[in-house]
Amino acid sequence: MRAVPVFDAASPQARGITSLSLAVLAICGAILALIVGLTVYNLIRFRAKPGAPEPRQIFGHKRLEILWTVIPFLLLVWIFVLTVQAMHVSHPPRHGQPDIVVIGHQWWWEVHYPKLGIITANEVHIPTGQALLVRLEAADVIHDFWVPALAPKEDMIPGVTNYIWLQADEPGTYLGACAEFCGAEHAWMRFQVIAQPASQFRAWEADQRRPAPTPPAGAAERGRRLFLDKTCMECHSIRGVAAAGSAGPDLTHLASRRMLGAGVMTNTPPNLSLWLTNPQAIKPGCLMPNLNLTHAQVRDLVSYFQTLK
Numbered sequence: 001m002r003a004v005p006v007f008d009a010a011s012p013q014a015r016g017i018t019s020l021s022l023a024v025l026a027i028c029g030a031i032l033a034l035i036v037g038l039t040v041y042n043l044i045r046f047r048a049k050p051g052a053p054e055p056r057q058i059f060g061h062k063r064l065e066i067l068w069t070v071i072p073f074l075l076l077v078w079i080f081v082l083t084v085q086a087m088h089v090s091h092p093p094r095h096g097q098p099d100i101v102v103i104g105h106q107w108w109w110e111v112h113y114p115k116l117g118i119i120t121a122n123e124v125h126i127p128t129g130q131a132l133l134v135r136l137e138a139a140d141v142i143h144d145f146w147v148p149a150l151a152p153k154e155d156m157i158p159g160v161t162n163y164i165w166l167q168a169d170e171p172g173t174y175l176g177a178c179a180e181f182c183g184a185e186h187a188w189m190r191f192q193v194i195a196q197p198a199s200q201f202r203a204w205e206a207d208q209r210r211p212a213p214t215p216p217a218g219a220a221e222r223g224r225r226l227f228l229d230k231t232c233m234e235c236h237s238i239r240g241v242a243a244a245g246s247a248g249p250d251l252t253h254l255a256s257r258r259m260l261g262a263g264v265m266t267n268t269p270p271n272l273s274l275w276l277t278n279p280q281a282i283k284p285g286c287l288m289p290n291l292n293l294t295h296a297q298v299r300d301l302v303s304y305f306q307t308l309k
């Protein structure tokens with residue numbers, strides 16, 4: 001899978017927006033060139049020469065005035081038409097059951113697939129070549145869902161629902177971020193859209209639907225019990241285990257995800273140990289407290305989380 005650079009339009013929606021930006025830039029660039037050009041020309045052509053008489057005074061020029069009112073008006077009409085076209089391409093109608101619901105939290109993303117019964121976090125998987133309807137919500141303050149290569153930037157507002165299309169032409173990993181300042185860890189509120197061919201997406205979907213397995217006796221099983229005893233379950237869910245917290249990311253398939261803490265670290269066992277040892281050292285101000293776990297407890301929890309594929 002290749003990582004696609006940000007700002008490289010990779011969907012019909014993003015192309016609609018890119019071509020609008022380029023058209024407006026070209027129109028404004030032409031106006032700028034005309035005005036700067038005329039200004040420079042006039043500065044040179046009509047500059048005062050020593051001994052020259054007072055220049056001829058001109059008051060009003062009807063034809064010119066009509067021209068410079070009508071031309072900007074037509075330009076604005078043109079930009080308006082281009083804008084409506086781009087909105088038509090990039091924005092879905094506001095109805096229908098969404099394929100994906102993304103809820104912005106301080107400072108992570110909750111991702112639901114209501115039709116598939118999947119819940120994950122900080123990672124949005126989509127099949128390529130298909131426009132999925134995404135409903136955007138917020139759990140606390142205003143956030144903004146932005147994947148520059150794929151879709152328009154759209155606010156997530158408490159009590160309001162917004163919709164976008166999410167689509168990708170090619171398989172790839174498309175970077176996204178929160179684009180509305182939302183508090184201390186706003187900068188570490190990132191996510192990835194992972195576009196896969198339909199067959200790979202189906203395989204991912206089948207994996208994600210499975211509840212967490214119960215590990216055999218040993219470190220992983222001790223970790224599972226710690227998860228239940230250490231108040232983790234007040235904030236986190238692991239389907240298949242008695243846990244239904246929703247203040248933090250769903251951990252049912254934690255090991256299948258690439259990043260931890262909405263992009264702050266890659267999801268490797270050593271990084272997971274660092275996170276569990278003290279999340280406040282990794283993402284200061286984040287809403288997971290330091291639970292003062294011992295080394296042995298962290299080790300058992302990490303073993304358990306490795307089973308959550």
Ligand SMILES: [Cu+2]
Nearest residue numbers: 143178182189
């Ligand atoms: Cu945010």
